[in-house]
Amino acid sequence: MATPFALLKTSLVKKYWMSLTGIFLITFLIVHLLGNLALLGSNDGNEAQIAFNEYTKFMTTFPLIKIVSYVLYFSILFHAIDGLMLVAQNKKARPVKYAHNKPEKNSIWASRNMGLLGTVILIFIVTHMGSFWFKYKFTEMPIDPMGNKDMYSIVVLSFKELWYVLLYVVSMAALAFHLYHGFSSAFQTLGVNHPKYTPVIKKVGYAFSIIVPAAFAAIPLVIYFSN
Amino acid sequence: MNLTIKVWRQDGPSDKGKMVDYKLTDISPDQSFLEMMDVLNNQIIEEGGEPIAFDHDCREGICGMCSMYINGEAHGPGRGVTTCQLHMRSFNDGDTIYVEPWRAKAFPVIKDLVVDRTSFDRIIASGGYVSVNTGAAQDANALPVNKDDADAAFDAATCIGCGACVATCKNSSAMLFVSAKVSQLSLLPQGKVEAHDRVLNMVKQMDEEGFGNCTNTGACEVECPKGISLENIARMNREFMFASLTNK
Numbered sequence: 001m002a003t004p005f006a007l008l009k010t011s012l013v014k015k016y017w018m019s020l021t022g023i024f025l026i027t028f029l030i031v032h033l034l035g036n037l038a039l040l041g042s043n044d045g046n047e048a049q050i051a052f053n054e055y056t057k058f059m060t061t062f063p064l065i066k067i068v069s070y071v072l073y074f075s076i077l078f079h080a081i082d083g084l085m086l087v088a089q090n091k092k093a094r095p096v097k098y099a100h101n102k103p104e105k106n107s108i109w110a111s112r113n114m115g116l117l118g119t120v121i122l123i124f125i126v127t128h129m130g131s132f133w134f135k136y137k138f139t140e141m142p143i144d145p146m147g148n149k150d151m152y153s154i155v156v157l158s159f160k161e162l163w164y165v166l167l168y169v170v171s172m173a174a175l176a177f178h179l180y181h182g183f184s185s186a187f188q189t190l191g192v193n194h195p196k197y198t199p200v201i202k203k204v205g206y207a208f209s210i211i212v213p214a215a216f217a218a219i220p221l222v223i224y225f226s227n
Numbered sequence: 228m229n230l231t232i233k234v235w236r237q238d239g240p241s242d243k244g245k246m247v248d249y250k251l252t253d254i255s256p257d258q259s260f261l262e263m264m265d266v267l268n269n270q271i272i273e274e275g276g277e278p279i280a281f282d283h284d285c286r287e288g289i290c291g292m293c294s295m296y297i298n299g300e301a302h303g304p305g306r307g308v309t310t311c312q313l314h315m316r317s318f319n320d321g322d323t324i325y326v327e328p329w330r331a332k333a334f335p336v337i338k339d340l341v342v343d344r345t346s347f348d349r350i351i352a353s354g355g356y357v358s359v360n361t362g363a364a365q366d367a368n369a370l371p372v373n374k375d376d377a378d379a380a381f382d383a384a385t386c387i388g389c390g391a392c393v394a395t396c397k398n399s400s401a402m403l404f405v406s407a408k409v410s411q412l413s414l415l416p417q418g419k420v421e422a423h424d425r426v427l428n429m430v431k432q433m434d435e436e437g438f439g440n441c442t443n444t445g446a447c448e449v450e451c452p453k454g455i456s457l458e459n460i461a462r463m464n465r466e467f468m469f470a471s472l473t474n475k
Contacts, residue, residue: 090398093439102299191465
């Protein structure tokens with residue numbers, strides 16, 4: 001038997017990895033969102049600041065989460081590189097384009113533009129990690145009343161910048177479209193297609209793709225428009 | 228009906244090719260699309276030109292030869308029909324109709340609207356068969372087959388190999404075709420024995436031919452004249468996964 005990595009040149013294996021890393025990233029979104037919700041708490045007596053900074057400390061120091069975070073970095077990189085490789089290969093499969101084409105008659109826009117949407121999301125992730133993750137790990141941070149690194153203030157400060165909020169909202173819209181197709185597509189790629197379960201997977205996927213990015217985008221908007 | 232037909236003209240595989248406009252008058256809405264093309268060719272011949280080369284054979288939707296990309300869709304605007312089953316009543320008087328060949332690296336143009344689809348034949352030759360003689364038709368119930376499996380195998384077997392799935396896929400992927408051919412055999416007892424080797428070899432050949440990957444847009448399923456379902460692609464994905472993981 002060849003190893004899964006040796007098989008990476010096979011079209012189907014590339015897709016399996018897209019699917020597996022994609023599903024892992026979907027589960028990560030839930031965890032990330034739950035943490036972010038701490039930002040929305042009332043901060044009259046520094047409660048939100050302390051809660052969010054405690055959470056950040058836990059996420060960066062707890063050993064099991066540290067291991068998962070490396071799997072996460074790998075998944076993001078792999079999903080992006082594998083995806084871009086697939087896009088390049090797919091472009092090569094049709095050297096001469098149609099003079100007149102109506103793809104909207106048979107498929108949705110998001111499904112045909114996963115590469116474009118993914119690129120927007122990738123650019124966002126790079127900016128996002130630069131302004132938060134990199135700052136937290138490699139630069140001197142302010143300290144909160146409990147003696148923890150004050151990630152809360154850094155985040156709130158960023159969310160007061162118009163360009164950052166706009167980038168955030170646009171990226172979450174791209175994420176919504178990416179998930180609208182990607183969620184159920186991941187299951188189809190793994191061979192999960194059944195008259196009983198597929199309609200449920202699709203409905204959950206559509207709901208997820210709207211609710212989760214909307215909730216993410218709501219946080220910087222709330223902070224930007226509040227005093 | 229009076230129509231403007233824009234057709235892809237290409238002298239041979241190495242010719243660059245271009246879209247050429249033709250005017251047609253007095254086309255009956257009851258004519259089939261290919262009959263309209265015949266009328267157009269007569270007109271071109273009478274004017275001393277070279278007729279448009281296009282593939283066709285049975286003209287009743289079963290041979291899989293006709294292959295035109297009409298107005299931006301494989302086999303034109305109809306659903307569940309091949310180009311030969313498309314009628315001019317699907318268009319309006321005064322319409323401009325674009326007619327192009329299937330576009331894929333694995334389907335090179337031979338001339339005008341004729342493409343070379345032997346890549347499909349090579350995929351079949353790589354495993355789309357049962358190696359042993361399975362004998363005459365079995366006595367009923369001697370070889371129990373679940374009714375659902377029999378139906379699914381039959382549905383997959385209705386694929387005529389026209390290539391509309393490849394033509395319509397944004398990636399020129401042959402997944403729907405290959406998965407139908409994998410499914411029609413692997414669902415039945417005679418084909419199950421070689422299911423693992425078959426799926427591995429056919430996917431390998433599919434990749435070597437230069438078809439693209441599957442993005443699950445579902446366009447193939449919509450444009451397929453035989454209504455082959457995406458369930459077949461999922462089945463192939465499953466079978467390939469199990470075969471890769473378990474084959475020695």
